[in-house]
Amino acid sequence: KNQVEQSPQSLIILEGKNCTLQCNYTVSPFSNLRWYKQDTGRGPVSLTIMTFSENTKSNGRYTATLDADTKQSSLHITASQLSDSASYICVVSPNYGGSQGNLIFGKGTKLSVKP
């Protein structure tokens, strides 16, 4: 069964510190992997999209990595800010015979940045 597992479920860090969120998936073959940021009560907003051939992609202080061999991805946040407090969702898009499958969502990691 196609699954996306994220860890940790929640994380508390101090402002200015770095952190890394993990995503493991069993989707195969897959088309792309995305990371979304979701503020409480708001819709998810895309941070990065990576295909299977990409190893890393950055968006400001956010850097996503992908290891397609081990089916793992990570999202690294540098010099965290209070506004980084949110849930971060890993999403994988399957690739079924050339057509694109529906998105498969992880349950998210809830990050709290404290002053």
Add this chain to the structure above:
Amino acid sequence: EAQVTQNPRYLITVTGKKLTVTCSQNMNHEYMSWYRQDPGLGLRQIYYSMNVEVTDKGDVPEGYKVSRKEKRNFPLILESPSPNQTSLYFCASSLGQGRRDTEAFFGQGTRLTVV
């Protein structure tokens, strides 16, 4: 400004009273979908549409209906709401379904309470 607009943002209704949540996008996207988000379960797809007059069930379609008469609109209909449909709902749109070169844009969310 490119956006997905849902209405209403908040809704409290009684069991059995039909309701419609509207969703509109101004990006000429082909693909639209509805999700519900519940604590501990992440985002789950209710219905999706690959284009006008083309709709299909997602993972949790029971109790919901949709229609896609125009490209920009994708309303979610609850014919006879029940308390287990109390949830946070999101509409999303994208150029294609999971394509590598496109991202999904989410609406602001509709918080529905059925009493």
